[in-house]
Amino acid sequence: MLEVKGLHAGYGPIEVLHGLDFTVGEGEIVVILGANGAGKTTTLRAISGTISRRGSVMFDGNDIHKASPDAVVRKGIAQVPQGRGTFTDLTVQDNLLAGAYTRKGDVKDDIDRWFGVFPRLAERREQKAGSLSGGEQQMLAIARALMSRPKLLLCDEPSLGLAPIITQELFHVLAKLNKETGTALLLVEQNANLALQIAQRAYVLETGRIAVSGDAATLLDDDAIKTAYLGI
Amino acid sequence: MILAFDTELFIQRLVDGLSKGSIYALLALALVVVFRGSGQLNFAQGEMALVTTYIGSTLTLAGWPVWLTVLACAVTGFVMGGAVERFLIRPMEAKSPFAVVVVAIGLFLGFNSISAAVWGVDARDFPSLFPNQPDDFFNLLGANVRWERVGIFFVLLGIGALLYLLFTRTKIGLAMRAVANTHESAQLVGIRVGRVLVFGWGLAAAIGAVAGCLIAPSAGLSLSMMFGLFIYGSAAATLGGLDSPLGAVVAGLALGLLDSMIIGYVDIIGGDLLLTVILGLILLVLLVKPSGLFGSTRVERV
Numbered sequence: 001m002l003e004v005k006g007l008h009a010g011y012g013p014i015e016v017l018h019g020l021d022f023t024v025g026e027g028e029i030v031v032i033l034g035a036n037g038a039g040k041t042t043t044l045r046a047i048s049g050t051i052s053r054r055g056s057v058m059f060d061g062n063d064i065h066k067a068s069p070d071a072v073v074r075k076g077i078a079q080v081p082q083g084r085g086t087f088t089d090l091t092v093q094d095n096l097l098a099g100a101y102t103r104k105g106d107v108k109d110d111i112d113r114w115f116g117v118f119p120r121l122a123e124r125r126e127q128k129a130g131s132l133s134g135g136e137q138q139m140l141a142i143a144r145a146l147m148s149r150p151k152l153l154l155c156d157e158p159s160l161g162l163a164p165i166i167t168q169e170l171f172h173v174l175a176k177l178n179k180e181t182g183t184a185l186l187l188v189e190q191n192a193n194l195a196l197q198i199a200q201r202a203y204v205l206e207t208g209r210i211a212v213s214g215d216a217a218t219l220l221d222d223d224a225i226k227t228a229y230l231g232i
Numbered sequence: 233m234i235l236a237f238d239t240e241l242f243i244q245r246l247v248d249g250l251s252k253g254s255i256y257a258l259l260a261l262a263l264v265v266v267f268r269g270s271g272q273l274n275f276a277q278g279e280m281a282l283v284t285t286y287i288g289s290t291l292t293l294a295g296w297p298v299w300l301t302v303l304a305c306a307v308t309g310f311v312m313g314g315a316v317e318r319f320l321i322r323p324m325e326a327k328s329p330f331a332v333v334v335v336a337i338g339l340f341l342g343f344n345s346i347s348a349a350v351w352g353v354d355a356r357d358f359p360s361l362f363p364n365q366p367d368d369f370f371n372l373l374g375a376n377v378r379w380e381r382v383g384i385f386f387v388l389l390g391i392g393a394l395l396y397l398l399f400t401r402t403k404i405g406l407a408m409r410a411v412a413n414t415h416e417s418a419q420l421v422g423i424r425v426g427r428v429l430v431f432g433w434g435l436a437a438a439i440g441a442v443a444g445c446l447i448a449p450s451a452g453l454s455l456s457m458m459f460g461l462f463i464y465g466s467a468a469a470t471l472g473g474l475d476s477p478l479g480a481v482v483a484g485l486a487l488g489l490l491d492s493m494i495i496g497y498v499d500i501i502g503g504d505l506l507l508t509v510i511l512g513l514i515l516l517v518l519l520v521k522p523s524g525l526f527g528s529t530r531v532e533r534v
Binding site: 048050069070078081085086087088089090097098099101102147148 | 403406407409410412413414416417418419420421422423424528
């Protein structure tokens, strides 16, 4: 479904990604692991089009490497940005409405649906998102992204800054969403252990290049790779 | 000395204050709409309104009815504001945020000079939207209240209500609030941030254009008409909290009332010291509450 070849991207004169190749299949969960500064966030930004990039990014048969961010959303890719990026001054409900910005017609059913999945958000629907806890904001950011009914959901370090128990709950929710809706997930994570447990395949990113790739289960079992790249 | 409270005089000062305050509030609203979207203070907001008001005066001389003229001014303002954002502000901001301030000051001077070149330096008449003959007033508790003054106040209320509906009930309003909050996330939900900014600048200039048309009949249309108003307007925007439309309206009306009451009741301050005293009061408020009366202090839980 998503096929990336020779992806180069960066910020102004500084190139961060030096030619990445990776794929995400229909309904698949893929994780990109890597240390700080490896280029994980840049990879997601390059797909969403919030930074300029070179190379081929094929999504459902269309090359989107020149598409603007809003066109990428319309094509069916939604991103949960790092640090959640909720609209802190807007209410929970308005955040979800904004998530459905590219859609036409009534979106109330979708809002009810995600309030059903995340009951804590339903209780706080009239509250400003900025008053939510970190875990709640992360749930809101995911629900907001799902409001556009994406075929592929990009999540940028969803575990960042969350307590371990909340992180576990979050990954559980992501795996369940994937199973029930068939939405493919591309996760970027530092928390290798948890991410590999829900993913089918994984790539390890090192300073803008893919160092290792393979089945999540294999990577999780390979002690050499774990000590060399994943620090677990 | 007998201290008798003159109700009639008080009501007149009240109405004067509300009417002046409405103009300040409209300009403050324009500034706030721009600031929320792009985080910039448009120093040229007043002078953009000056140009549209001059265009309006030409239209009325050509025989256009006043209401149509005001509408045409608002539309012209909308196009002008949108174009300024798209073709001057945005390319400059990409290069350097400081350059935007210089551009805005350049626009301030430029629009004023263009007005001088096209319409000359002599003051012009501008017809009022409301009945404005010497005997067009009604009686309120013994005071003669001019329709024109009250009309200005109601225009402010109408525009305020429309803005409220726009922000809370429409998709573009939701997009404007999202963009005001964070550009990156707005992009990621598929909002075309650039278009929203153009719309915001256009809307602001349209509001400014209406303010210009409302004040011109009593102030007289001249090149310096907007200077003082802009100072009051930006003071009101700051006092209300730069990102709060409600704050702009409340603070604008408060400044108008303060202005009119100080002139009326505090002889020592009079006309010359007035602005200084008012700006001093605003400074005091901001020392206690730096985000302004209604501005949001961004507190985020993590």
